[in-house]
Amino acid sequence: RLAIDLKDAPVAYSVLNKEFLDALQITGLEQAADWAPNTTRVPDHGHENTWGGSVLVSSRGVSSFFAQRDFFQMQMDFDSYNLDRFDYGRGPNAVLFGFASFGGTQNVVSKQARTDRTFGETRLSYGSWDFRRGTLDYNTRIGDKAAVRVNFMEQRAQGWRDGEFNNRRGFHIAGKLKLSPK
Secondary structure (H helix, E strand, O other): OOOOOHHHOOOEEEEEEHHHHHHOOOOEHHHHHHHOOOEEEOOOOOOOOOOOOOOOEEEOOEEOOOOEEOOEEOOOOOEHHHEEEEEEEEOHHHHHHOOOEOOEEEEEEEOOOOOOOOEEEEEEEEEOOOEEEEEEEEEEEEOOOEEEEEEEEEEEOEOOOOOOEOOEEEEEEEEEEOOOOO
């Protein structure tokens, strides 16, 4: 929210970038919280948590409010197939980065269409308990001033308990049109 570099901002702020998420196969904000400093998940034991959202994170021992997507408040666990990074602001100064409690805030940054190049990536993952996941990320530039980016994900997974499953399917499209050089 401030026009300063993140390194100069007066807040404890951690970024889990796409390379880190891919290396550890982290697919959700809840899993990512296990890797952020001074941040933990708050289990709700099958009940709705205090704030009514699906993911509750504690920073420095104090519960945070809802997670944010691109600094707008959302009540959901985000899947990483269409995200560039997970951010964690800790402490009361995290209010500089959107809606926060004095414990901090968590934010995800969406993938955006890029006008500098055309690229694509396909990922297939397999794991225990019949886990299968495929993702597609494709960006195409249209001249120097426009681009379209498409992301798709499908996941099929069983759990270690009978009848448990985690099946997901997602589609995301983003576009960019530069009207002026700035």
